[in-house]
Amino acid sequence: MFRKVRARFGGRLEYVLSASAALSKEVAEFVDALGLRVYEGYGLTETSPMVTANTRDARRLGSVGKVIPGVRVAIDTSLGDAPGQGEIVVYGPNVTQGYYRRPEENEKVLTADGGLRTGDLGYFDADGFLYVTGRIKEQYKLSNGKYVMPGPLEEELKLSPYIANVMLHGANRPYNVALVVIDEPAVREWLSQQGGELDDLTSDPRVERLIDDEVRRAASSFRGFEVPRRVLLVREDFTTENDLLTPTLKLKRRNVEKRHGAALDELYGGDAEAKV
Numbered sequence: 001m002f003r004k005v006r007a008r009f010g011g012r013l014e015y016v017l018s019a020s021a022a023l024s025k026e027v028a029e030f031v032d033a034l035g036l037r038v039y040e041g042y043g044l045t046e047t048s049p050m051v052t053a054n055t056r057d058a059r060r061l062g063s064v065g066k067v068i069p070g071v072r073v074a075i076d077t078s079l080g081d082a083p084g085q086g087e088i089v090v091y092g093p094n095v096t097q098g099y100y101r102r103p104e105e106n107e108k109v110l111t112a113d114g115g116l117r118t119g120d121l122g123y124f125d126a127d128g129f130l131y132v133t134g135r136i137k138e139q140y141k142l143s144n145g146k147y148v149m150p151g152p153l154e155e156e157l158k159l160s161p162y163i164a165n166v167m168l169h170g171a172n173r174p175y176n177v178a179l180v181v182i183d184e185p186a187v188r189e190w191l192s193q194q195g196g197e198l199d200d201l202t203s204d205p206r207v208e209r210l211i212d213d214e215v216r217r218a219a220s221s222f223r224g225f226e227v228p229r230r231v232l233l234v235r236e237d238f239t240t241e242n243d244l245l246t247p248t249l250k251l252k253r254r255n256v257e258k259r260h261g262a263a264l265d266e267l268y269g270g271d272a273e274a275k276v
Contacts, residue, residue, distance in 0.1 A: 025062040048094035063129035081147035085123040089115040140171035146225045160214040177267040178228035202233040230267040
């Protein structure tokens with residue numbers, strides 16, 4: 001089967017590069033298993049743009065590689081919630097001199113010693129491979145003081161064939177809940193195999209159990225407090241047209257919370273622990 005897949009790419013493709021957005025380790029492992037070596041890298045426009053990369057001589061799936069020659073990366077652990085984790089700060093000749101006529105923005109991102117605050121959280125492993133764990137501005141704190149980085153778990157949940165999109169919710173709450181956009185064709189196909197009449201997809205108990213199981217399975221490797229305890233199912237996906245995604249397809253969390261906030265709050269209703 002893998003030979004057939006490689007043949008569809010022309011038969012001579014040896015490796016693939018990934019950058020610009022986070023690549024799920026599960027996806028990387030699958031592509032790698034096809035016989036196509038995966039090389040993931042990391043950088044920003046403000047770093048011209050490369051900072052780290054996996055190479056033939058140094059490659060570790062799940063990481064974005066080692067720092068390229070001439071560049072230095074420091075981790076500001078004052079902004080992390082786990083040992084060794086913090087904001088990624090980049091130094092080197094590739095770092096921008098600043099934003100044109102935007103001194104306020106320059107003050108936010110440029111350090112006194114010439115570093116660039118990326119706004120990304122990450123850490124180095126013992127062998128010098130960098131791992132990016134999320135965006136600082138997306139990080140929020142539960143009422144018990146635990147910090148949650150929603151991006152990695154959301155990406156893992158979206159690997160489910162029954163989940164088209166998802167957003168975690170829990171800032172200043174005792175635990176996480178999740179808004180899940182169901183993949184309607186896949187869910188309808190699954191329901192047709194169960195037999196019986198089809199109810200509204202977002203309120204059918206069978207669909208609720210299906211998504212709950214998918215969430216538990218996908219979140220099994222995450223910390224317990226990160227796992228959403230309850231789920232709100234919706235059918236409308238996040239798009240640029242409904243103003244829930246930016247033009248670069250990033251989630252507008254505030255807009256999603258504004259649209260679905262009342263329903264998300266109801267997921268905490270009647271729970272004494274949730275009254276904060």
